[in-house]
Amino acid sequence: MSTSTTAPTTTTELRDAVRDAPGPVVATGAGTAADWAAPPAPDATVISVRGLAGVVAHNPGDMTVAVGAGTPLDALQSALAEHGQRVAFDAARVRRGATVGGLFATADSGPLALAYGSLRDLVIGVTVVLADGTVARSGGHVIKNVAGYDLAKLLHGAHGTFGVMSEVVLRLHPRPPAVRTVALPCPDLAGLPAAGRAVTDTPVEPSALEWSDGRLLVRLEGTEGGVEGRATRLAGLLDGAAELPAADADAAWSSHADAVEGPDGRAVIRVGVRPTQLGEVLTSLVGEADAEDVTAAPATGVATLTVPADAEVVAAVHRRLAAAGGTSTLRSRPAGTDLPAWGPAPASAVLLRAVAASLDPDHRIGRGRMDPWLPRTGAPA
Amino acid sequence: MTTATTGAGSTTGALAADFSALLPDTCVITDEVGLRSYECDGLTGFRQVPAVVVLPRDAEEVAACVRVCARHGVPFVARGAGTGLSGGALPVADGVVISLQKLRRILEIDVENRRAVLEPGVFNLDISGAAAPHGLYYAPDPSSQQVCTIGGNVAENSGGAHCLKYGFTTNHVLEMEVVLADGTLVTLGGPSSEQAGPDLRGLFLGSEGTLGICTKVTVRLLRKPEAVRTVLADFPSIEAAGDTVGAIVEASIVPAAVEMMDSLAMEAAEAAVGAGYTVEAPAALIIELDGPAEECDEQFAEITRLCEEHGATRIHVAGTPEERAKVWKGRKAAFAAVGRISPDYFVQDGVVPRTRLAEVLTRIAEMGSEVGLRVANVFHAGDGNLHPLVLYSEAAGEHETAEDLSSRIAELCVELGGSLSGEHGIGADKACSMTRMFTDDDLAVMQRVRAGFDPDGRCNPGKIFPTPRLCGERPGPFRPHPLEEAGVISRL
Numbered sequence: 032m033s034t035s036t037t038a039p040t041t042t043t044e045l046r047d048a049v050r051d052a053p054g055p056v057v058a059t060g061a062g063t064a065a066d067w068a069a070p071p072a073p074d075a076t077v078i079s080v081r082g083l084a085g086v087v088a089h090n091p092g093d094m095t096v097a098v099g100a101g102t103p104l105d106a107l108q109s110a111l112a113e114h115g116q117r118v119a120f121d122a123a124r125v126r127r128g129a130t131v132g133g134l135f136a137t138a139d140s141g142p143l144a145l146a147y148g149s150l151r152d153l154v155i156g157v158t159v160v161l162a163d164g165t166v167a168r169s170g171g172h173v174i175k176n177v178a179g180y181d182l183a184k185l186l187h188g189a190h191g192t193f194g195v196m197s198e199v200v201l202r203l204h205p206r207p208p209a210v211r212t213v214a215l216p217c218p219d220l221a222g223l224p225a226a227g228r229a230v231t232d233t234p235v236e237p238s239a240l241e242w243s244d245g246r247l248l249v250r251l252e253g254t255e256g257g258v259e260g261r262a263t264r265l266a267g268l269l270d271g272a273a274e275l276p277a278a279d280a281d282a283a284w285s286s287h288a289d290a291v292e293g294p295d296g297r298a299v300i301r302v303g304v305r306p307t308q309l310g311e312v313l314t315s316l317v318g319e320a321d322a323e324d325v326t327a328a329p330a331t332g333v334a335t336l337t338v339p340a341d342a343e344v345v346a347a348v349h350r351r352l353a354a355a356g357g358t359s360t361l362r363s364r365p366a367g368t369d370l371p372a373w374g375p376a377p378a379s380a381v382l383l384r385a386v387a388a389s390l391d392p393d394h395r396i397g398r399g400r401m402d403p404w405l406p407r408t409g410a411p412a
Numbered sequence: 413m414t415t416a417t418t419g420a421g422s423t424t425g426a427l428a429a430d431f432s433a434l435l436p437d438t439c440v441i442t443d444e445v446g447l448r449s450y451e452c453d454g455l456t457g458f459r460q461v462p463a464v465v466v467l468p469r470d471a472e473e474v475a476a477c478v479r480v481c482a483r484h485g486v487p488f489v490a491r492g493a494g495t496g497l498s499g500g501a502l503p504v505a506d507g508v509v510i511s512l513q514k515l516r517r518i519l520e521i522d523v524e525n526r527r528a529v530l531e532p533g534v535f536n537l538d539i540s541g542a543a544a545p546h547g548l549y550y551a552p553d554p555s556s557q558q559v560c561t562i563g564g565n566v567a568e569n570s571g572g573a574h575c576l577k578y579g580f581t582t583n584h585v586l587e588m589e590v591v592l593a594d595g596t597l598v599t600l601g602g603p604s605s606e607q608a609g610p611d612l613r614g615l616f617l618g619s620e621g622t623l624g625i626c627t628k629v630t631v632r633l634l635r636k637p638e639a640v641r642t643v644l645a646d647f648p649s650i651e652a653a654g655d656t657v658g659a660i661v662e663a664s665i666v667p668a669a670v671e672m673m674d675s676l677a678m679e680a681a682e683a684a685v686g687a688g689y690t691v692e693a694p695a696a697l698i699i700e701l702d703g704p705a706e707e708c709d710e711q712f713a714e715i716t717r718l719c720e721e722h723g724a725t726r727i728h729v730a731g732t733p734e735e736r737a738k739v740w741k742g743r744k745a746a747f748a749a750v751g752r753i754s755p756d757y758f759v760q761d762g763v764v765p766r767t768r769l770a771e772v773l774t775r776i777a778e779m780g781s782e783v784g785l786r787v788a789n790v791f792h793a794g795d796g797n798l799h800p801l802v803l804y805s806e807a808a809g810e811h812e813t814a815e816d817l818s819s820r821i822a823e824l825c826v827e828l829g830g831s832l833s834g835e836h837g838i839g840a841d842k843a844c845s846m847t848r849m850f851t852d853d854d855l856a857v858m859q860r861v862r863a864g865f866d867p868d869g870r871c872n873p874g875k876i877f878p879t880p881r882l883c884g885e886r887p888g889p890f891r892p893h894p895l896e897e898a899g900v901i902s903r904l
């Protein structure tokens with residue numbers, strides 16, 4: 032796929048590698064989302080950020096940590112756990128060694144997004160290298176900060192376009208002393224929005240609420256006494272709700288993560304709609320696009336599903352979501368398939384093109400990833 | 413009517429005539445007296461009379477006004493309620509002020525989807541007011557929430573006391589309709605937290621009106637927490653109060669809010685509203701917890717224990733909603749109340765890593781006594797966001813000394829690894845200090861992003877970024893982050 036690979040270990044080396052590469056550049060981390068979004072230009076120089084790994088600064092008292100963009104999040108979580116802290120983020124592919132930079136660039140998120148948002152809500156500073164070798168930083172090391180533009184947001188979901196991140200600063204949260212999961216039967220997707228509301232109308236404040244395998248999983252986090260009381264209350268308030276024994280809860284969440292990642296051979300798509308539309312949209316995708324492996328968060332309106340790796344089917348999913356006023360992004364696609372990664376371009380795509388033209392006029396960085404929203408060729412010579 | 417020449421050579425008369433073709437007379441202000449009421453925002457030291465003020469009534473009219481500005485090549489400044497404290501809504505000479513005060517409809521309270529769709533001129537507190545009958549509320553709560561608009565909140569990424577647990581405006585906005593500098597309307601964000609592609613919504617939030625004008629915004633509403641527990645605790649020293657906050661963090665508790673006040677601030681607040689503060693106490697904390705009842709009770713017991721352990725001299729539990737309101741009233745009134753103990757004052761806004769609170773407060777006190785001025789402190793202790801109030805007397809000719817002290821305090825925050833602003837923004841006020849926090853390259857890249865949105869730089873120019881005109885030929889030098897200096901981090 033590439034002409035060559037480089038593996039810088041410092042921001043200076045990264046800058047030189049990006050600036051001096053002859054044509055397009057694609058940054059890689061652990062490669063867990065190499066096949067997400069649209070394919071990068073075939074002649075791109077691959078720059079691995081795996082060498083930019085590790086904790087740069089962690090001050091537990093300030094609840095922040097600065098890390099190299101190539102740091103695997105699971106390793107970081109283990110290090111933070113020793114201080115009773117965590118990045119409140121649990122995307123499925125973290126367990127496969129995904130890096131902080133890769134998770135951020137792909138706008139990935141897991142069940143905890145209900146309570147903590149995605150990495151866009153947790154990253155407070157970033158250092159980025161642009162195509163011309165400019166190294167820029169925005170944000171900082173404090174959680175509360177409104178000085179200057181928040182450039183990190185532009186890189187969140189950009190799938191490696193605009194610039195290559197070298198360092199990321201994250202806000203941390205305490206690890207909850209206790210966690211419980213209550214399961215609630217919900218066999219029919221059409222009933223999902225109502226079932227979700229039944230939970231969020233109670234005062235138990237779940238940190239995650241996900242549909243998987245015909246039931247709703249409600250994760251409660253907090254103090255030992257607190258989660259005990261909340262689990263008991265929830266089971267009492269909602270018909271059929273029951274707390275899962277710890278082993279069953281682990282199995283349920285792990286099967287949820289498996290479904291999110293999807294089986295080999297199918298296209299994985301992440302969608303988002305208004306929560307009340309979720310039942311209807313998912314039901315129609317199951318009926319019309321042969322959607323399977325559905326997981327869904329009824330309180331946020333975000334769902335992940337797989338469909339046959341067929342260009343027309345994937346395009347139909349994009350159209351269905353656009354018609355519902357929602358969003359859709361192709362994640363995994365089987366090797367060798369040519370599937371539309373992006374739906375109809377929104378009006379705001381003019382801004383993406385204008386900002387790209389200003390930051391990377393030759394579209395070198397991540398060229399192809401956002402095709403057709405961004406050009407898949409460089410500027411004419 | 414003057415015939416001043418605007419930026420691109422259009423005359424104000426021609427400009428105003430084009431606006432008059434779009435809007436009724438009452439929505440186009442060109443008379444001196446009318447214009448004067450828009451000459452500044454909450455930072456009254458910066459004043460500039462604009463050429464024209466327009467008051468469009470809907471998004472289409474906002475877009476049409478922006479297109480008129482584009483045609484004439486003149487800059488424009490969006491304005492909400494004008495409560496900003498950094499000169500963000502300061503007009504540009506010969507430019508246009510586009511006031512959003514007529515776009516003040518709450519378009520929808522969508523109970524099932526827990527969101528509100530708002531025009532930008534809606535007051536922050538009115539969102540929670542409209543949501544309250546459904547047991548819902550809008551979380552970000554700037555102290556100015558009765559009088560500031562959601563459009564201003566979007567532009568400043570405003571925060572409030574409860575942002576410690578709930579996050580800032582950026583964490584609560586789902587979707588926005590925005591008028592770009594050329595007058596086109598785009599939607600940023602979407603109906604769920606999931607977006608396809610880069611987070612342009614997040615980039616716009618906090619951009620201080622320099623990337624476009626927000627004409628509609630969809631925010632998340634939260635279910636009101638089941639339980640709220642509030643305690644007011646006095647401490648024998650600022651250090652003891654600061655250590656208590658550290659102990660709370662270490663105990664894995666994330667309170668909804670942790671606010672600190674020093675004795676000077678309490679003296680002022682007490683004189684103004686009689687909130688029941690102990691004026692003699694060197695420091696006090698307001699700590700609030702909310703959430704499910706069992707969780708709250710357990711953590712509240714722990715918090716009162718930690719306060720005692722750190723030598724609290726009085727622990728007052730606000731047991732009723734009335735008592736809670738009273739405790740908060742003092743805190744929220746503290747800024748204005750300072751007017752009772754000093755003829756004039758500057759409000760500063762800076763952030764330090766929370767663990768450096770005691771250090772920064774000691775340094776601030778020293779800096780104050782060096783120049784003979786008192787500094788009162790009221791701040792969000794949980795996240796290190798300081799609001800030092802520099803007390804001075806205009807009549808005694810202390811203005812410049814006080815202003816200089818206030819700027820040096822913000823820059824001290826940067827030196828200690830923090831930020832120039834936690835919530836009030838950079839605006840015109842701190843643009844020249846930006847070089848203390850960011851390198852020329854950092855700022856140039858931000859400007860390149862801006863050029864993608866507004867290639868001609870007509871959207872609220874002169875804010876955020878230092879310019880030679882504003883700051884002199886050579887604005888203050890960039891100083892490396894302390895961690896950089898210590899060799900812990902490096903950009904290169």
Ligand SMILES: Cc1cc2nc3c(=O)[nH]c(=O)nc-3n(C[C@H](O)[C@H](O)[C@H](O)COP(=O)(O)OP(=O)(O)OC[C@H]3O[C@@H](n4cnc5c(N)ncnc54)[C@H](O)[C@@H]3O)c2cc1C
Binds near residue numbers: 493512573624
């Ligand atoms: C007593 C007092 C207490 C305060 N407490 C807090 C606090 O606790 N937390 C906090 O964060 N702030 C606080 N502030 C500051 C201020 O209230 C906020 O910054 C608020 O968000 C400003 O809203 P506004 O409607 O007054 O905006 P304005 O002052 O009118 O404008 C602020 C900025 O927003 C831009 N703008 C306004 N509307 C739009 C729009 N629709 N689209 C694009 N840009 C727009 C303007 O151009 C300007 O740059 C306080 C201010 C006062 C006076």
